[in-house]
Amino acid sequence: DIQMTQSPSFLSASVGDRVTINCKASQNINKYLDWYQQKHGEAPKLLIYNTNNLQTGIPSRFSGSGSGTDYTLTISSLQPEDVATYFCLQHSSRPYTFGAGTKLELK
Amino acid sequence: QVQLQQSGAELVKPGTSVKLSCKASGYTFTSNHMNWIKQTTGQGLEWIGIINPGSGGTSYNVKFKGKATLTVDKSSSTAFMQLSSLTPEDSAVYYCASGARAYWGQGTLVTVSS
Numbered sequence A: 001d002i003q004m005t006q007s008p009s010f011l012s013a014s015v016g017d018r019v020t021i022n023c024k025a026s027q028n029i030n031k032y033l034d035w036y037q038q039k040h041g042e043a044p045k046l047l048i049y050n051t052n053n054l055q056t057g058i059p060s061r062f063s064g065s066g067s068g069t070d071y072t073l074t075i076s077s078l079q080p081e082d083v084a085t086y087f088c089l090q091h092s093s094r095p096y097t098f099g100a101g102t103k104l105e106l107k
Numbered sequence B: 001q002v003q004l005q006q007s008g009a010e011l012v013k014p015g016t017s018v019k020l021s022c023k024a025s026g027y028t029f030t031s032n033h034m035n036w037i038k039q040t041t042g043q044g045l046e047w048i049g050i051i052n053p054g055s056g057g058t059s060y061n062v063k064f065k066g067k068a069t070l071t072v073d074k075s076s077s078t079a080f081m082q083l084s085s086l087t088p089e090d091s092a093v094y095y096c097a098s099g100a101r102a103y104w105g106q107g108t109l110v111t112v113s114s
Helices: none
Strands: A004-007 A010-013 A019-025 A033-038 A045-049 A062-067 A070-075 A084-090 A102-106 B003-006 B010-012 B018-025 B034-040 B044-051 B058-060 B068-073 B078-083 B092-098 B108-112
Touching (some): A004 A084, A010 A019, A019 A102, A070 A084, A084 B044, B018 B092, B018 B108, B034 B068
Antiparallel strands (some): A019 A070, A033 A045, A033 A084, A062 A070, B003 B018, B034 B044, B034 B092, B044 B058, B068 B078
16 A cells, blocks of 8 residues: 655644645555545545645645655645645555644644 | 534444444545544554445455445445444544545544543
8 A cells, every 4th residue: 555644743833824735645646646635524625636626615735746655735925714634645556545643733 | 615524423332343434425426435544542543444436345454344335325425334342442533535535524533442
């Protein structure tokens, strides 16, 4: 199975800050990497698919980049409503595997 | 709009089975594979498997083979997941997700306890 190492586990930032979250795969996943946001008590919501494609309806302050084994989610200017846990998912090969999550809070 | 409506919370006894449902609406049911995902506080998110509603073909995470069985009823646009020989380690929130995982159900909480 492909292991996804996500960092950091916890992040505290201020409104307006640029925030980056990273996922490292144990092998090349050919950009088959999605990012999800999960708020307390809700289902995960797809933000970015296939590394850098913004899902419909997601604000443009969210972006993704990466290749090979290393991928990044960037929030260009943190907003209060972005407080959530963020997960990456590789769907390059089955079983699909998730990162352990990054809990983002406001400073 | 696409909606996935999952069945309600279950409290079940160890050693028994439970069958969860996920009713799809707002799109052609057979046009998108359906994923099932497990979420626990300790293990995070785990992909259980996927079913092609058109053909019934399935692919399972080896970890869940023998534990989970995925089926569909095309006539009602509903996907099902049966979990067998339940133990407390199966206590979790289970999600269905379709459309290349763009659409998720609200989740079903399964609690296994005597």
